[in-house]
Amino acid sequence: MKVLVIGSGGREHAMVWKIAQSPLVEEVFCAPGNAGIAGQATCVSLKVDDIDGLLAFAQQKQIDLTVVGPELPLTLGVVDRFRAAGLTIFGATRDAAQIEGSKSFCKDLMAKYGVPTASYGTFTDCDEAVAFIKQQGAPIVVKADGLAAGKGVILADTVEQAVAAVESILCEGAFGSAGARVVIEEFLEGEEASFLAFTDGERIVPLASSQDHKAAYDGDTGPNTGGMGAYSPAPVVTPEIHDKIIEQVLKPTIAGMAAEGCAYSSILYAGLMIKDGELKVLEFNARFGDPETQPLLARLKSDIVPVLLACARGDLSGVELEWHDKAAVCVVMASGGYPGDYAKGHAIDGLDAAAGIEDLVVFHAGTTLQDDSIVTAGGRVLGVTGLGTTVAEAIERAYQGVKTINWKDVHYRSDIGRKALNR
Structure with a gap:
C-alpha cells in the first residue's frame, strides 16, 4: 500500500520511520517533509494547509492511507475533505479538532461533562x-x-x-x-504527564505513558515551547493513575464529544497535571504529541499501520498494542534563541557519527538540504532519541548522541528525564 504523511516535524519523521517498517507498506510520501524524512520517504512540496493540493496529490498517486501529523490541517478540515472524496485518512474531523483548536470549547466541554480541570474564565x-x-x-x-x-x-x-x-x-x-479570545485559569501544581490513546469514538486503546518538557531551560524555567524533550514510560503515571485517566478523563470526554455532535475517532492526547494521586487536565490535543511521539514510537513493538487503518475506519475492536520493555528518551536540539527569534541555515555536524550509535535514532524536525549539506531550518531542529533497559540508560544514550552533533548556537536542555530518576 501507499501511505502519505502530512507534516514536516520530528513527530512526522517518527511516523514515517515507523510506517516504513510495516510489511504492508510499499511506498511512503511526506508533504512537505524534511531532510531526515527524505531518507525514508519521497518528500512532496506541498504545505500542510494546502488542502486542495494534498487531496489532488492523494488522488493522483492513489494513496491508500493518509496520516495527518500537525493540528493546523485538522482544524482546516483536511479529514472531512478526504473522506468526502472517498479516501482513507487518519485524523480528527474539523468539528472534533475543536478540542485543540479552541481552548474555550475544550474547557466548556470538560466543565459540562465533569472532566477534572482547572477553574477558568473566558474573555474577549x-x-x-x-x-x-x-x-x-x-x-x-x-x-x-x-x-x-x-x-x-x-x-x-x-x-x-x-x-x-x-x-x-x-x-x-x-x-x-x-x-x-483568551482563557485565564487557575495555576496547577504537580507533575505533568502526557497520555495518548487511540479511540474510534467508543473503544479506547491507550499508548504507553510519557512526559514532555515544555519550558525552554533546565529546571522547567524560561518560556514555554513546543516541547524540549520527552521520555517514556513516565513513572508518575502509576497503574492507579492510569485507570483514573481512562475513567475520569478519556471516557467522559469521548462520550461528551459524541453527545455534542462531534464524534471523536483518532488519537486523543491529554496533557495532565498529577499531584497526590489526583489529576486534572491541562489541555487536549487532537493529534500525536511532539516530542512524545518520538520515544513512544521508538518503544512500540506493534506494526502501527493496521492500528491507523482501524482507527481511520472507525473500528478498533480487537486492536491491542505491544511495547518493547526498553525505555526511550528524546532530547530536542534547538536553534539558539528558540522559542524567540533564531537564525537558520547553520550546517549540522556529526549526523553520520550519531547514526553509528547503537540504540539511538535521530529524528529530524527543522532541517533542510542546502548544497548537499543538512542545515538548520526551524526552531526545534532534531529529536535525538535513545533507548535503554532503564530510563537512566536511555538518558545516557540520548545525550551521547546529543554530544556527537553540533552546529552554531545549538541549544538543548541537559535535564530531560531527570524527574523519572527522582522517582
Missing part, C-alpha cells in the same frame, strides 16, 4: 480579563484561545505578568486571530 474584552486576573491573583495561567504552535500559554508568576500577557494577546494581537 481586555478590561474584563484584567479585572478577573486582579480578583484571582497570581500565579495564574493566560492562554490564547486558538492555535499558537505551543507558545500561546503564559505561566504568570505575578499579576503584572498576567496583565501584560493579556494586553499582548488581546489588545496587541500577538497571536493574530488565535488570540481574539
Whole structure:
C-alpha cells in the first residue's frame, strides 16, 4: 500500500520511520517533509494547509492511507475533505479538532461533562480579563484561545505578568486571530504527564505513558515551547493513575464529544497535571504529541499501520498494542534563541557519527538540504532519541548522541528525564 504523511516535524519523521517498517507498506510520501524524512520517504512540496493540493496529490498517486501529523490541517478540515472524496485518512474531523483548536470549547466541554480541570474564565474584552486576573491573583495561567504552535500559554508568576500577557494577546494581537479570545485559569501544581490513546469514538486503546518538557531551560524555567524533550514510560503515571485517566478523563470526554455532535475517532492526547494521586487536565490535543511521539514510537513493538487503518475506519475492536520493555528518551536540539527569534541555515555536524550509535535514532524536525549539506531550518531542529533497559540508560544514550552533533548556537536542555530518576 501507499501511505502519505502530512507534516514536516520530528513527530512526522517518527511516523514515517515507523510506517516504513510495516510489511504492508510499499511506498511512503511526506508533504512537505524534511531532510531526515527524505531518507525514508519521497518528500512532496506541498504545505500542510494546502488542502486542495494534498487531496489532488492523494488522488493522483492513489494513496491508500493518509496520516495527518500537525493540528493546523485538522482544524482546516483536511479529514472531512478526504473522506468526502472517498479516501482513507487518519485524523480528527474539523468539528472534533475543536478540542485543540479552541481552548474555550475544550474547557466548556470538560466543565459540562465533569472532566477534572482547572477553574477558568473566558474573555474577549481586555478590561474584563484584567479585572478577573486582579480578583484571582497570581500565579495564574493566560492562554490564547486558538492555535499558537505551543507558545500561546503564559505561566504568570505575578499579576503584572498576567496583565501584560493579556494586553499582548488581546489588545496587541500577538497571536493574530488565535488570540481574539483568551482563557485565564487557575495555576496547577504537580507533575505533568502526557497520555495518548487511540479511540474510534467508543473503544479506547491507550499508548504507553510519557512526559514532555515544555519550558525552554533546565529546571522547567524560561518560556514555554513546543516541547524540549520527552521520555517514556513516565513513572508518575502509576497503574492507579492510569485507570483514573481512562475513567475520569478519556471516557467522559469521548462520550461528551459524541453527545455534542462531534464524534471523536483518532488519537486523543491529554496533557495532565498529577499531584497526590489526583489529576486534572491541562489541555487536549487532537493529534500525536511532539516530542512524545518520538520515544513512544521508538518503544512500540506493534506494526502501527493496521492500528491507523482501524482507527481511520472507525473500528478498533480487537486492536491491542505491544511495547518493547526498553525505555526511550528524546532530547530536542534547538536553534539558539528558540522559542524567540533564531537564525537558520547553520550546517549540522556529526549526523553520520550519531547514526553509528547503537540504540539511538535521530529524528529530524527543522532541517533542510542546502548544497548537499543538512542545515538548520526551524526552531526545534532534531529529536535525538535513545533507548535503554532503564530510563537512566536511555538518558545516557540520548545525550551521547546529543554530544556527537553540533552546529552554531545549538541549544538543548541537559535535564530531560531527570524527574523519572527522582522517582
